[in-house]
Amino acid sequence: MIALLQDIASWILLTAGGAFVLIGGIGALRMPNLYTRMHAASVTDTMGAFLVIAGIMVQAGLSLATIKLIAILLFLLITSPTSSYALASAALLSGIRPDAGQAADRPAQPPPDKGSAA
Amino acid sequence: MTVLFGIFLLTLLVITAVAIVRTRNLVVAVMLLGIFSLLLAINFFLLDAADVALTEAAVGAGISTVLFLGALALTSEFEHRRESARRRALSLLVVASAALVIVYATFDKPRFGDPDAPVLSYLGPWYLEETPEYVDIPNVVTAVLGSFRGYDTLGEVFVVFTAGIGVLFLLSARQQGTGVGRRKVDLRDEVLLVVVGRLLVPFILLFGLYVQFHGEYGPGGGFQAGALVAAGFILYSLIEGEKRALSALPLRALTVLTVGGTLLYGGVGVAGMLMGSNFLAYSVLTGDPVTGQKLGIILIEAGVGMTVCGVLLTIYHAFARREPAQ
Numbered sequence: 001m002i003a004l005l006q007d008i009a010s011w012i013l014l015t016a017g018g019a020f021v022l023i024g025g026i027g028a029l030r031m032p033n034l035y036t037r038m039h040a041a042s043v044t045d046t047m048g049a050f051l052v053i054a055g056i057m058v059q060a061g062l063s064l065a066t067i068k069l070i071a072i073l074l075f076l077l078i079t080s081p082t083s084s085y086a087l088a089s090a091a092l093l094s095g096i097r098p099d100a101g102q103a104a105d106r107p108a109q110p111p112p113d114k115g116s117a118a
Numbered sequence: 119m120t121v122l123f124g125i126f127l128l129t130l131l132v133i134t135a136v137a138i139v140r141t142r143n144l145v146v147a148v149m150l151l152g153i154f155s156l157l158l159a160i161n162f163f164l165l166d167a168a169d170v171a172l173t174e175a176a177v178g179a180g181i182s183t184v185l186f187l188g189a190l191a192l193t194s195e196f197e198h199r200r201e202s203a204r205r206r207a208l209s210l211l212v213v214a215s216a217a218l219v220i221v222y223a224t225f226d227k228p229r230f231g232d233p234d235a236p237v238l239s240y241l242g243p244w245y246l247e248e249t250p251e252y253v254d255i256p257n258v259v260t261a262v263l264g265s266f267r268g269y270d271t272l273g274e275v276f277v278v279f280t281a282g283i284g285v286l287f288l289l290s291a292r293q294q295g296t297g298v299g300r301r302k303v304d305l306r307d308e309v310l311l312v313v314v315g316r317l318l319v320p321f322i323l324l325f326g327l328y329v330q331f332h333g334e335y336g337p338g339g340g341f342q343a344g345a346l347v348a349a350g351f352i353l354y355s356l357i358e359g360e361k362r363a364l365s366a367l368p369l370r371a372l373t374v375l376t377v378g379g380t381l382l383y384g385g386v387g388v389a390g391m392l393m394g395s396n397f398l399a400y401s402v403l404t405g406d407p408v409t410g411q412k413l414g415i416i417l418i419e420a421g422v423g424m425t426v427c428g429v430l431l432t433i434y435h436a437f438a439r440r441e442p443a444q
Contacts, residue, residue, distance in 0.1 A: 075321075082314040089308065 010058040017051030024048055034091050035098045038084060045080035049073075124164050131157045142197045148186040155179040168337035169259045172329070176345040181430055184352055188437035253411040255334040263339065264415035268398040271418070272383055274341075275425050279380045282429030289436040305357055315357035322350035330423050334412070340419040344426025351427075352434050360438055369435060372428045379424030386417045 020043050027040025050073065057069045092098070134157060138150045155178025162171035228235035245262055253261040263271050305311060323346075330343030355363030387398040394402055400414025401407035 078314060078317065082310060085310055086308070 006058055006061070010055045013051050013055030013058060017048050017053075017055060020044065020051060021048040033098075034096055035088065038088060042080075042084055045076070045084070049076050049080070120164060124161065127157055127161050127164070131161070142199075143195060144190055144197055145187070145195050147197075148183055148190065151186065152179045152183040155182070169257075169263075169339065169342075172337050172342045173345070176342050176349070180349050181345050181352075184349075185430075185433060185437065188434060192437065192440055252408070253415070254408045255412065255415070257334055257336060259337075260333050260339055260415060260419070261411075264418050265400060265411055268387075268400075268414075268418065271422065272387065272398065275380055275383055275422055278429050279376065279425055282376055282432055285433045286436060289440065306359060312357045315353055319350050319354050322353065323347055326350060330419065331416075333419055334415065340422025340424075341426055344423040344428075345430060347423070347427045348430035348434070351431055355434070355438065360435070364435065367431070369432070372432045372435070375424045375428030376432060377428075379421040379426075379428060382421035382424065383418050386414055386421070390414075 024041055024044030027043065028037050031037040031040050053069050053073050053076075057066050060066045060069065131154065134150055134154045138147050138154065141147050141150065155174055158178065159171040159175040162168075162174055228237075232238070245258055245266065249255070249258045249261045253265055255261055326343045326346035326349075329338035329346055330340065333339035333343070351363065351367055354366065386400070386403075390399040390402055391397050398414075401410045403410035403413050
């Protein structure tokens with residue numbers, strides 16, 4: 001009985017996580033410029049990864065594997081926002097403006113002064 | 119299901135390879151190479167080769183990417199197209215004939231999963247059955263790598279060692295800069311990256327040590343651990359600057375690590391000879407043969423880890439300390 005409930009719960013979590021990854025992937029392909037694409041991809045990083053790992057944790061039960069998964073989850077929760085920040089910051093410094101109307105990733109005007117955006 | 123997933127991953131691998139060849143932007147090519155290595159690592163994992171997968175992920179996707187980016191920082195981001203049509207035809211001919219030879223060679227290999235393959239008929243089962251008796255460690259891969267085929271691993275360590283020496287010879291020919299103030303954007307100004315980096319470095323080093331000393335029980339060992347520890351120090355050097363990284367772990371210490379690791383491995387082999395057996399025979403190291411095997415494996419894994427870590431960090435610093443060519 002418990003095993004069945006565990007299976008159902010973990011499959012719900014895994015399917016939901018997969019759906020978030022899929023949505024993030026479609027968004028990363030369809031969004032018009034770099035910042036909006038990053039916004040879409042962050043769905044994969046956060047909810048997608050979180051739900052998939054939670055699903056595996058339910059499947060693993062109370063064991064050493066769950067502790068390791070918690071460690072991986074913590075690592076992801078710290079590193080993926082940081083890498084998104086680094087990517088966006090690097091894009092801004094290289095002159096890609098986050099203007100809503102601009103569809104292309106090329107700098108519309110000369111790059112801004114180094115340091116002013118930091 | 120696993121076969122389907124494998125085919126999917128291999129298809130992605132081919133697509134990534136084509137994209138790497140076709141792109142003119144070298145930074146994009148480096149990122150794609152990282153993706154290629156990760157896909158390869160997942161493939162290895164699907165084939166139950168967790169140790170190889172860990173190595174591929176740590177070295178291929180992690181360290182090589184950093185080393186490539188370090189090399190790119192010294193040159194241009196874009197590939198120059200200089201070759202003529204005739205030379206392109208010649209390269210195509212060479213690549214095509216090499217590929218044909220490799221494809222032809224695969225016909226001699228047993229089919230995937232063939233139960234009559236030599237590996238499955240006597241070699242693999244022998245290792246699986248005899249490892250508990252001779253070496254008595256749970257991870258058979260480490261037993262094979264460190265003890266049964268210790269000569270091969272010694273050769274690999276010498277390859278890494280030689281590669282390190284070669285890169286040092288190539289890159290030391292010119293005046294070394296201090297590397298200070300050459301970046302347009304200093305990472306030390308990015309508070310968030312510095313804080314998170316400082317937070318992560320100790321855990322990366324700790325995980326590296328775990329992988330080093332857990333190699334007898336699970337996936338891991340000297341190669342993976344060396345790459346992980348090197349990654350931790352590279353991260354430290356990226357956020358704190360070359361100067362502080364070199365004062366934490368100076369080049370002299372890296373040389374000691376590189377040479378010491380190789381010497382340790384060779385020394386364990388010679389110790390086996392001095393104690394009355396063959397080169398790299400660990401059984402005579404202590405009174406009990408099984409304990410001797412364990413001791414030998416721990417020592418040579420430590421040697422491998424030291425050499426890999428030392429070489430990777432030396433190569434990284436050799437790139438990072440140079441002024442870019444103008």
